[in-house]
Amino acid sequence: MSGRQTRAKRAACPLARDSMRKIAEASGGCLRPVQLRRTDTVTGETVPVMVPCGATLASICPPCAERAKAQRAHADRLAEALRYEPCSPACANWLRFGIQPKNARPGLIPGACKGKAHRSEHCGYAGRRVLVSRKWSGKTLADHRAGRKAWLVATLGLEVPDPARYTWAQVTPGDPDYLPPEQRLLHVVAGRARWKAALIEARRRAGPPTGELSATGRAA
Numbered sequence: 001m002s003g004r005q006t007r008a009k010r011a012a013c014p015l016a017r018d019s020m021r022k023i024a025e026a027s028g029g030c031l032r033p034v035q036l037r038r039t040d041t042v043t044g045e046t047v048p049v050m051v052p053c054g055a056t057l058a059s060i061c062p063p064c065a066e067r068a069k070a071q072r073a074h075a076d077r078l079a080e081a082l083r084y085e086p087c088s089p090a091c092a093n094w095l096r097f098g099i100q101p102k103n104a105r106p107g108l109i110p111g112a113c114k115g116k117a118h119r120s121e122h123c124g125y126a127g128r129r130v131l132v133s134r135k136w137s138g139k140t141l142a143d144h145r146a147g148r149k150a151w152l153v154a155t156l157g158l159e160v161p162d163p164a165r166y167t168w169a170q171v172t173p174g175d176p177d178y179l180p181p182e183q184r185l186l187h188v189v190a191g192r193a194r195w196k197a198a199l200i201e202a203r204r205r206a207g208p209p210t211g212e213l214s215a216t217g218r219a220a
Contacts, residue, residue: 017181017182017185020181020182020186020189021185023185024063024185024188024192025062025063027188027189027192027193028067028192029063029185029189029191029192030050030051030052030053030061030063030064030188031061031062031185032053032055032060032061032064033185033187033188034051034052034053035049035050035179036049036050036051036168036170036171037049037168037171037175037177038167038168039166039168039169040165040166041164041165041166041167046177048187049168050187052064052067055068056068056069075120079118079119082117083111084096087113087115087118088102088115088117089102090102090103091113092108092109092110092111092112092113093110093111093113095108095110155202155206156198156199156201156202157198157201157202157205
């Protein structure tokens with residue numbers, strides 16, 4: 001039996017581009033990645049790096065839109081929780097804990113404080129954290145960012161690269177190293193596979209949860 005296909009059968013086969021889009025979408029990867037060029041200033045080696053497009057509309061990029069939706073939902077939950085947390089010595093939310101706020105006055109209602117810390121635009125997803133106080137933690141905002149990064153790198157077992165060693169530039173269609181959409185999607189799928197493998201390995205090293213949720217290492 002001949003292995004040749006008819007023209008109709010070949011036309012019915014999915015295009016490589018469409019197949020790669022489905023694979024990338026199934027893995028949760030961006031369908032319209034932006035290509036960057038990372039150059040090692042010591043060795044001169046260049047590496048293509050794909051970053052998500054960050055679209056918020058599912059008609060443009062469903063995986064990125066789904067991540068944006070999840071981030072907005074998380075920010076909404078954070079804002080709702082912080083609505084009832086004390087933001088200052090004069091905050092009405094102290095009444096929830098049986099504590100009289102500073103300079104208390106009639107009409108104070110828990111959950112109705114007008115302080116900026118309770119507003120959603122001041123919550124963490126805009127790059128700013130709520131209720132970070134140098135008086136409470138002894139750390140600045142930059143210290144907290146560095147601490148979160150160090151924890152993530154240690155958890156994933158990664159080496160911290162020297163940021164001064166690399167330069168970054170966006171690759172445009174006119175550049176000789178610009179990759180076609182199919183190849184960019186291949187990089188996205190490979191990157192998602194590496195990310196999932198690193199996450200699984202980090203969870204394996206961490207072991208099962210112990211039930212200890214205190215930020216200070218001891219139960220409240």
